[in-house]
Amino acid sequence: KAGVTQTPRYLIKTRGQQVTLSCSPISGHRSVSWYQQTPGQGLQFLFEYFSETQRNKGNFPGRFSGRQFSNSRSEMNVSTLELGDSALYLCASRGAVNTNYEQYFGPGTRLTVT
Amino acid sequence: DQQVKQNSPSLSVQEGRISILNCDYTNSMFDYFLWYKKYPAEGPTFLISISSIKDKNEDGRFTVFLNKSAKHLSLHIVPSQPGDSAVYFCAASRSGNTGKLIFGQGTTLQVKP
Numbered sequence: 001k002a003g004v005t006q007t008p009r010y011l012i013k014t015r016g017q018q019v020t021l022s023c024s025p026i027s028g029h030r031s032v033s034w035y036q037q038t039p040g041q042g043l044q045f046l047f048e049y050f051s052e053t054q055r056n057k058g059n060f061p062g063r064f065s066g067r068q069f070s071n072s073r074s075e076m077n078v079s080t081l082e083l084g085d086s087a088l089y090l091c092a093s094r095g096a097v098n099t100n101y102e103q104y105f106g107p108g109t110r111l112t113v114t
Numbered sequence: 115d116q117q118v119k120q121n122s123p124s125l126s127v128q129e130g131r132i133s134i135l136n137c138d139y140t141n142s143m144f145d146y147f148l149w150y151k152k153y154p155a156e157g158p159t160f161l162i163s164i165s166s167i168k169d170k171n172e173d174g175r176f177t178v179f180l181n182k183s184a185k186h187l188s189l190h191i192v193p194s195q196p197g198d199s200a201v202y203f204c205a206a207s208r209s210g211n212t213g214k215l216i217f218g219q220g221t222t223l224q225v226k227p
Contacts (some may be wrong), residue, residue: 032195043205103215105157105158
């Protein structure tokens with residue numbers, strides 16, 4: 001079974017631009033969560049989507065948004081990029097929603113904002 | 115507010131010996147705990163988990179211990195191998211919010227041949 005895939009793997013953007021990152025979960029997984037990893041803040045939860053609905057959101061500004069499609073693929077968007085948005089963005093999928101269940105991570109998208 | 119803490123940024127052990135990685139949490143609502151291993155330029159890889167109704171879970175060389183009264187968990191790797199060298203993260207979640215993992219800052223493990 002293929003793992004979680006994320007595209008693109010690397011991205012360089014300029015301050016003020018916007019960016020869209022894509023995530024395809026493991027086949028059969030309907031929940032997708034997004035995380036940001038930075039050296040200073042570590043791994044931080046952005047949001048979770050299930051059945052095209054956002055279930056939960058972390059403490060990030062409204063510039064960070066996401067969506068999920070009917071095939072469970074998910075995208076996250078960051079508008080008006082700031083230098084501090086440079087990070088590794090990870091998505092993770094899991095099979096069950098209402099019970100505790102491990103999340104499986106993709107390789108991440110490395111975003112650099114200049 | 116750091117709800118999950120890994121107080122040791124790094125750990126170095128000899129091949130064949132035991133590696134013990136520690137994690138503390140403050141939120142008593144957490145009821146599920148996970149350990150992930152991460153190599154540079156890769157996403158975290160799930161290792162092992164434990165529910166709060168248990169105090170130990172074992173999978174091959176990996177064992178996780180949970181002490182709820184102390185709000186402490188540890189990951190034991192026996193025997194340690196050079197390929198285990200990576201950053202280890204502990205994470206926690208709670209029922210009703212299971213899609214949100216709260217991560218510690220990570221511990222870099224180096225296993226020397």
